[in-house]
Every structure is written in C-alpha cells, then in structure tokens.
Amino acid sequence: ALASEVPADFARVRAELEELNRDLRARILDDDGDRGDTLGDVFRGVDLIGDSDAGRSFTAFYDMILDPARSSQIDEWIDAVLQRPFAAQLTHDQKRRFRALLTEMETAGSEVHSTMTSLSRSLRHFVQSRHYEEHRRLQRLLRSAQQSAVAVATRRRPYDLLDLDLVRVGMSIESVAALRLHNPADNLVTEPVLTHDAGTVDLDELRRLVRESEIDMDELSDNVAATLRAHGRATIGDVLREYPATQGLASAVGLMVLATHHGHAIDGTEDIHWISGAGVSRRATIRRRLFDPAADEFTARPAFAPTGSST
Template sequence: MDYDEVAALRRHSPAWRLLRADHAPLVVSFLGRVFVDDNVRSLPLARLSDLLDDTLHVLNDRLGAGTFPRPAKSYLDDWAGPEAGWLRTYYPPGSDEAHVDATPALEKAVAWVRSLPQRSFIGTESRLNTAVELLRQIVVGSQADPQLRLNELLQRRAALDEEIERLRRGEVVVMEPAAVRDRYQQFAGTALGLLSDLREVEDNFRFLDRTLRERIATFDGSKGELLEEVLADRRAIAESDQGRTFRAFYDFLLSARRQEEFQQLLAQVQHLDVVAGAAEGAALDPRLRRIHHAWLEAGERTQMTVRVLSEQLRRFLDERAWLENRRVLDVLRSIESSALAVREHAAGAPGTEVDAGAPAVVLPMERPLFTPRPPLALDSTLTVRGEGGEAEDVDVAALFAQSSVDTTRLAVAVRRALQQRGQVALADVVAVAPLRQGLAEVLAYFALDDAGFERVFDPRVREQVHWDGSDGQRRRADLPRLVFVRRGAPAGAGRGGAGVGGAAAGAAAQEEGRG
C-alpha cells in the first residue's frame, strides 16, 4: 500500500475513525460484547439504549461521575450517524420500531483490537498444511486431462492403502496435543471469521439494493430499458464469485446430513481433554458450541437482503403498470371530450353527422311470442314415499361423511421428531408417523403454524413422500423440500416460506400410483 492509499483510509474508513475516537474503549467493549460476542444481528433501539444506560451507570460509578455525562440515546445517535458509521438504524418490514445492527467496520475494529494481546500459543503447522492442500485442490481441480486427475486419485488411494495396512499391523499414530491445539485454534479463527465475513457480504448486497433503488427512482427512460439493466445486474449478482460461493455455503447449511456430521465432529473435538483444558481463549469460546446455528442465522439475513431486490423490482413493475393504465384512461377521456366538442359544433361548421356506425335490421318474426310459465310445486319435506305408499327414512349419512385433517396431530408428530435434533425433514416425519389421509395431509404439513417450530422451504431440492391409498395402491408425491426447525435454532430459507416460495410447494406435489 502506498502513502496516498493509507491516507485515504485514515480519512474515510469508519473502522479507523473508531480506533481514533475519544470513547473508543467504550464503543469497542460495549458494541463488541452486544453484537459480536453474542452474535446479535438486530436489536430494538430502545433495548440497546437500556443496555448502554446500565453500562454507563457502572462506568460512572467506577471511574467518576463526569466520565460519560451524556445520556445513552445521545451516544447511540452519534455512533449511528454518517460521521461515525458504526451502527445501522433501520425499520424491519411490518414494524414501526427502530432496530439497530452493527456494521462491518465495527467487526473489523473489534477483530483488530482482539488480535493485539500476546498469545501464549500460536500454531503454524495446520496453516501450512491447509495452504498446501488448497494449492493441490487448485492444481487438480483445474486439470482438464482425465489421465492426470486419475493419477492423482491413484496416488491418494495408494497412500490410504498404506495407512490402512499400518493400522492393521497395530501401528496407530496419535496426533500430539500441540498439533490438536494448533488445528483447533485455526478452526476457531476460521469459524468466527465467517460470521464477520457474512456481515460484510450482507452489507455488499445491501449496497447493491440501495443502488438499485436510486436507479429506479431517478430513471427517465422506458420500462423495457430499465428492466433489461436491472435484470442484468440481478444475474450478475447471482453469477458473481461472491454469489456462487455464498450459494454453495448456504446449500451446506440447508443439508441436514452435513449439519449432523458437523455437529458430531464438533462435539467429539470439544470433548477431547487437550481441547477442553486448553488455556487459549479461542478454545474456550462458548460461541463455537452453536457456531453452525449462528452461520444459519447470518446466512438467512443475507438471503433476506437478496429477496428485497426481487421485491423492489416487483414493486417497480406494479407502479409502472399502474401509471401506464392511468395514462391510457387519460387518453380515453381526452378522446371522449374531443368527441363531445365536435358534436356540439354549429350546423354550418365542417363535419358530418352520423346516426350510427351500422344499420340496425330487426325482422318482425325474430321476436318470440309470449309463453306463460307453468306453476312449480315445491315440497321441502325429507319424507320419501315408497311403492306401497309407506314413508321411508332418508339416508343423510353422506352429509356428515366429510373428512378434515387434524393439524394438532401433525404438529405433535413434528415436535416429537424435533426432540432428538434441531431440524427434521418432512420425509423423516412421515417415515415415523405415516400418512392417514393421503395428499390432503401432505398439504396440511406445508400450512402448519406452531409455536414450537418453524418451516423452511428449499424449492431447488426435491424429495418424495410415500403412503398407502385407500385402494391398497402405493402413492407417491414429488414436492419441494420442507424442513421443520425447532424454535430457538435459526431457520433456513425464508422463515415461514420467506425466501423460497412456500405457496408453490403444494402446487408442485404430484400423486401417482405404484405402477
């Protein structure tokens, strides 16, 4: 970096302004604890003001009454102002209460301050192995020659066969405690760094959303030109390197199998004595116990920002269509006014009076004669007379032979399945609690609304649900994937159908016989 670049960062970077601020220790410690340590992505402004007021009261008692003389709300307004840029104030959809979120600049400043203290243990071996493995993946993955890739796989298989033979001979090489701490330290840094990266990715998408809104508000061309430009930008976002890597990362979060594997590996590692008893702060960080849930929540907020782009585009289309319809009506009214003005011209004025656009021909015999209606006798009794004249009872059982799906029973089945794990797919629920009422019960699962869990849809993944029909035939429904997530664990794609179009899930189901 040259001098001018560093000088520009010193003048314009919010993170640099935070480190030079008079109350930098208060900002870093308080906001870092609330938003970074607790992984809070959104907090009501009133709640944050109460927390800061308690903190200021404790600091004034310990450091002196005049250390922080201003009220908490005044400090928060300064930190969220354009001169600082450490907090973002906004109104969530459907809410009139202001909420606050941290900016990527705050995350960067907190991470830099935390890197200043001297560490008692610094691992280097795992990072070197990671660097070499990444280079190997790049070289092998970029090879188009199948023989070269086959040779690489054969070498890896030979190494695995050699290791298997050593284990069969009883030669077990256990990783040293220092190597375990080294790798766990790298895992902790990477896992926590992902949360900061996701906040920055969300901020980048929000910047694109703001740019799109400004372009729509100031665009003077035709609707077709703007649509072409907006859709090109939308495709560029999805097909960019950042968009592709985020989509692969989010697909991993939505995979129940890979999440279960990650949870098992994390639990086994954290129960190791060398990790549980480590003195390094990162090894004891409680956020790592539920880091995958924090990833899921951060990814969902990023997905919500992307959905705002689509909603803004739809709103633009609706507004433009309404404006064009209104313009058509104005043109029609102008034509009507001109026609009335021509009709009221004097007789000597130029023009021709036309009685009708075409002659009306009506033949006398085309008109039908009057036909009186016969009287109609109505009998509202339910008694039916038999052949012998005796009264017979009417079978009204068909009026009550209506079926309804018990959603309470379905919710109980979902909650029972969520007792063992944080999320479960619809196919797993049906495997434990078979369907009794066929496709109607499948559709009821898509409309469940329960306080104990949430629904997450992924239209890009298909799954099949089977049941036995009333005729003994085996039925199958092919539909988008539905995952139930226990309350307390962040939901996936679009809560309550947010992000992935829950309304289309039922329409995509197809029922077919076994044959």
C-alpha cells in the first residue's frame, strides 16, 4: 500500500513547489521598488525555491536515492522484506511493484527535480529580464480599474447603457469539417493542347508593324539633316513641309523630341500639319524650336534623299 502511494507523494511535492513559485512571483509584484526582500534575494542569486523547506527536503531525499551506497542498501532491505514469511501472501504484481520501488522513486524524483530546476530558472529570468516591472504595471492598472468600478458602482448599475463604443476583440471558431481541402487536380488542363505549325513571315509587313508601334527616329533625323543642308536652318514646321509625316502624329512627336534634345526655343509659335491614320488632316500650334545644324545627330547623316522626301 505504501509503495502504491509513492507517485501521489511526488505529485504532492511538485504541486507544493509550483504553489511556492506562484507565491514568490506574487510577493515580487507586491514588493515596493527594487529592494524588496524577495526581489533582492533573487537579484543576489538566491535560489528561493531550492532553499525553501519543500525544496531542501526533496533535495535531501533525491540525493539519498541517487547515492550508489544508499540505493544498494535500499535494494538489500527490499530483498530482506520479500524473504520474510508474510511476503508469501503477496501477489506476483505486488512483489514486482515492491521490487521496482527504488526505480519508480528515481523516475518520479527526476521529474520533480526537473520541475524544481525549471521553476528556479524561470523565476530568475522573470527578475533579471525585468519582466516583473511590466507585470507590476499591469497589476496596478487592473487594481485601478477595480477601484474605479467600485466607486462607480454606487451610481451606475452593471447593466446600464453607456454612451461609449468599445472595440470587441474576438476570433471566429470553425469546425475542421468546414474546411475545404485543396485539390491539385482542379488546376489540371483537361483539354488537349493545340499545336500550330510555324508559318512564314512577310518582312515588309513586319517593318510596317514596327513602324506603327515605334517612332522611326532615323527617318526623322535624316529629314532634319536634309532640310538643314538645303536651307541652313529649320524648325519643326519647316521639316514637315519638306517631308510630310509618314507616321502621322508619331512623326510630329518625334520631331519635337529631336528639337528638344538638339535645338533651342525661339520666339513665336508655328502651325504644323499631318495626316492621321484615318486619312484626316490634323493641325497643331506649337512653340517654335530651331534645330542645331552643328549637332552630331544631323552632321553625321549621309547626304542622300530621305525616305519621306517630297522631291
């Protein structure tokens, strides 16, 4: 009967150590400043859990069952007890448990020792990391709220409606059965993939598509260079009168870019004209810009008739 009570005895010791840990933490929070007795002892490295009555009693007992000489003596006592006449009345299970008494005490004692060590380390970290200061602050706030509630209780009832909006914090809890599993087969392509044979490319059509999507700056630079060689000076309007815009508005925009980078603004405005892709005549009034005849962009151009030449 006594052997069967060993696990309960160790469980009771573990509960006492955990209760002591809670009591020490409560005393640390209630200590004033950083010089309270409990807090100061922990700062000085005192193991309040190990040095308590429960801690010292358990440590002495645990050291005894771990001592080789003592454990050997306990085994001899167990053998002597089982050789007495009354032991013949014990069942096989009772004898087995009695023989394993020392092993059970060592196992249970190891668990309690680990708990005591963990509690001591946790308490020391709680103090040295100064987490207790945040706990103290939280405790003061809670007590202040309770005191305020007591003061208000004489004037307002708990179920009275207040002109106050509170943000409720919560979470939605759903059953695992409500979750829908992802099926990779849903993303599989069931229809056969069509393969198209490679065809031939019309080079002229390809050039046409490129001209529709990009401004032909080379053609525009050639036009400007040719106009400068012919007249000595040129504005955007002059170039378009000599060489109409082959790309419509895109040609006009390209000339304005060239005039910005390789020319300078002069007084006055001028009208420029072009034909849109739909065949409609368009006109715009822009600030006059004079192309620089010495710009490398134009002097490096060969002296030949540009693509958009009117001659």
